[in-house]
Amino acid sequence: MSSKSLPIIALLGGTGKEGPGLALRWASAGYPIIIGSRQREKAEATAAELNLRLGITSIRGLENSQAARQADICILTVVYTAHQAALESLRADLQGKILVDATARVDFRDPRPPSPPAAARLAQDILGPGVRVVAAFQNVPAFSLRKNLGEPLHADVLICSDDPAAAQEIIRLAEAGGMQAYFAGNLDNAVVVEGLTALVIGLNKAYGIKTASIGVSGISR
């Protein structure tokens, strides 16, 4: 990718809850967006919906492996039960890219904190050193992403990676989407960020709400 143009972003498994919201935010900010799915038709349908909402035509829908090959930065937003199989099938397509793993291995019906290693550490192990893995966006509420696209989100993004330069690229991407983002350590730390999903579910249940979130304070940048 050239230093002047924005990177191409692919949302792999991008037809679910999280992918379309992130796609809307980044398309609004001018990023070229590809929606990926195992079925090209589903990807094209989601892309068409998002183009309609934004009054644009630039968002494309492709099968996941084609989406990965054409992108600079890939965001993995599959359901957590499909995490390992998706990574294994996309291993070759992802070489040389940044892979952002948004997986939180928490079952909403039976929320329990996941065990180390982090999903993103497993991703790095599956993909090998040729892929720059970053963990991010595990806890961003999908309903917030879709609302008021031009306004900042009240959701902090905790970024974990073994590659600080890749982490910085994703911090810029998060900020372009209206999110505050913070570098919070290496890929191992991402298991805690996954587990925040269980804490947020616990807080929402305890207080009878749907709006609890966990944020960062004490950092001035």
Add this chain to the structure above:
Amino acid sequence: MSSKSLPIIALLGGTGKEGPGLALRWASAGYPIIIGSRQREKAEATAAELNLRLGITSIRGLENSQAARQADICILTVVYTAHQAALESLRADLQGKILVDATARVDFRDPRPPSPPAAARLAQDILGPGVRVVAAFQNVPAFSLRKNLGEPLHADVLICSDDPAAAQEIIRLAEAGGMQAYFAGNLDNAVVVEGLTALVIGLNKAYGIKTASIGVSGISR
């Protein structure tokens, strides 16, 4: 304990970093405080220091088992490597009490997220059903506790317990000490709260600061 008087609070392993700060806050709020230590002399020395700072004489120092027996609510603030041994040795003394486990099993020199089960779940398993275990105060910065005792702390406390009534008692105790506290689910969730220590260390390192903290938002009470 009577419904009119405040419960007696024992800080077990209360001569370290965290215990004295919590003791200062609660003594200032009028709670009867006992400092516990494996060595009675150390407990008495810490109690004397705290009394001197507050201009009072009511804080007592006792050997841990005596402290536990005389208290209504015990806060375990031992270093995490002493966690299991402390609980096993205090098992009989803690029956019928609330035991607040403030343990975060994170090594500051090599910070990694701990694995489930949570330290507080291990505590409940060791102590049995006759002790009401609550996980809390794992991430409250010791240096903040000791400053400006009358002012609110900018630190949110996430409370995990299988016993919601015990959790409510500890929420009241946290608030009496100037902390905002939130009930965040059962004891299993406490492993995530322990892991926040690794995230905070990661944030502090990334930004060259010592003030990062994790807080709760989106809850109005």
